[in-house]
Amino acid sequence: MASELRAAIFIAKQERHKNLFLNYRNLSNFPVELLKDEGMQFLERLFMKRNSLTTLPENLAQKLPNLIELYLHSNNIAIIPQAIGDLVKLQSLDLSDNALQIICPEIGQLRSLRHLRLANNQLKFLPQELGDLRELETLDVSMNLLRTLPERLHQCLSLQCLTADRNLLQCLPRQLCLLPDLNELSMAANCLTSLPLDLGRSMELQFVFVDNNAQLKALPSYLYNKVIGCSGETKWRSSGTMVLHKTAHDKDYKNKLCGLAAQISDVKQLCLTLGDVTVPLPSEVKAIGSETDRVLPLEELACRVLHAAHNSCLSTDVKFLTSFLLPKSLLDVVRWPLGHCHRCSQPMFTIVYPKLFPLRETALAGVHKRTTVSFIAYCCSSQCLRTFDLQG
Structure with missing residues (x-):
């Protein structure tokens, strides 16, 4: 076997092969013949699947500098x-079915990488440096021990397919909704309890699979008319008489009412202004000081104004306010809304109005019996709540 290996590598060197297949060789160490002298400067694709390798040589890049595909499955x-x-x-790195417990941050230096497969390892977290892979199109981290995904993953602007099935994920970073080219998202068999409100807002996202997340009770209505795979038992029977507050350590955040019974009248629209930025207040604000009408929390109004100011760049004063005077924690909140109103696209930060719809027919309905989870829409005010419909 050793002589056959040496002969295969010798022929590849002599004939300057660009592809070298060393699969199923029972290798426990990286072949030294590949690393002798100048190595194999011309080699572009190296296949070493189904061996017993435990590590890679430090001088791999020095001896094989032109590798564009490396398969170590x-x-x-x-x-x-x-x-x-x-x-x-x-451009392509396959490390699936290994014993990896950690991925070094230096992987973020692979700026040409387009496909990264890390499925079936023992990874508990991923480095934030993955966000530096601007050319990355495919990322597969299925069958690991991940509880979170890197927030900076949204910087992978070319990402088209993200697969993280069979992990321990409880939530997804809201920033994933910003990925402009994401076409397929698969998070089956995790511990998800909810999905980002804006998931599916991008027209590019067409396939979403969240099967076998037992605690997932509803899907964002932006996923309506997408190809979805979901399972779970919807226990909510609300028609939209609840307001969700995003309040830390608040056990009753789902049960706080905020003026849903208020009647909308033909009154002059009030506004909140900061410099050159004007943000209309919701229609609930019609009679400040009355005993029956309630207004949105001041923190919500402030966040909406600051968000508009941050994105406007209308004046130097506005940029100075949002970039320097705000603490980083608040600036992060202002930059990343909790979601956008399904009716009017108003950004929301601390409070949303949910409205539930039965799951409509999708491409998978009736095929995989994935029709037990409802759609849920999120609106910024009771007026948008009443006027929003999936048919609109």
């Missing part, structure tokens, strides 16, 4: 050296 690799970041031409 089904080995026993536990450590990826920091030098992996030197494979600057690498």
